[in-house]
Amino acid sequence: MDSAEVNAKDRERLENNPSIAKVVKEKGYSEGLINAYTQRDVKSESLSFKLNYYMVKNSQNEFLESYERQLSIALKRMPKYEGIVYRGVNLSAESVSRYESKIGKQISEPMFISASKEESNVLHPKKYIEKIIKQ
Numbered sequence: 001m002d003s004a005e006v007n008a009k010d011r012e013r014l015e016n017n018p019s020i021a022k023v024v025k026e027k028g029y030s031e032g033l034i035n036a037y038t039q040r041d042v043k044s045e046s047l048s049f050k051l052n053y054y055m056v057k058n059s060q061n062e063f064l065e066s067y068e069r070q071l072s073i074a075l076k077r078m079p080k081y082e083g084i085v086y087r088g089v090n091l092s093a094e095s096v097s098r099y100e101s102k103i104g105k106q107i108s109e110p111m112f113i114s115a116s117k118e119e120s121n122v123l124h125p126k127k128y129i130e131k132i133i134k135q
Contacts, residue, residue, distance in 0.1 A: 007073075010066035017063070019047070030074035037071060038114045052111035071112065085115035088122035 014020050014033070023039070024032030037048050047067070054064040091099070099107065116122065 006069070010070050013063060013066045014070055020067075030077050033067070033071050033074045034078070037112065048112065048114065055110045055112075058110075075112075081117075083117065085117055086119045086122050087113065087115040 011029070015024060019039075020032065020036045023036045026032065027035050037051065039046065051064055051067055051071075053059075054061050055068065
């Protein structure tokens with residue numbers, strides 16, 4: 001299968017998912033995929049959690065594999081942003097010490113992350129360690 005066929009198959013698979021289809025219909029394809037990633041659904045785990053778990057564990061899942069490819073394409077199409085963004089992170093003591101030992105170094109994780117231009121959008125600021133990320 002060439003890349004155009006993979007792209008078409010991915011889009012079809014994603015647009016058949018009710019949660020994604022609804023947001024894509026409202027926001028357009030690329031913006032809809034990004035919004036679907038950041039949405040929180042109280043009935044089930046968020047798509048961001050499922051996707052990042054899949055990526056970290058390097059597991060097999062046709063739907064999440066399609067979503068990873070299409071989300072990467074959508075993010076590359078977004079305009080670049082320069083400025084301060086905020087992110088809330090729930091870290092164990094072990095994770096905190098692992099990151100503290102890498103202050104000043106670039107850290108790479110096999111996952112997507114989201115951040116906000118608005119500090120007030122950080123989830124549960126009293127429970128999470130707030131990090132300011134400069135892009």
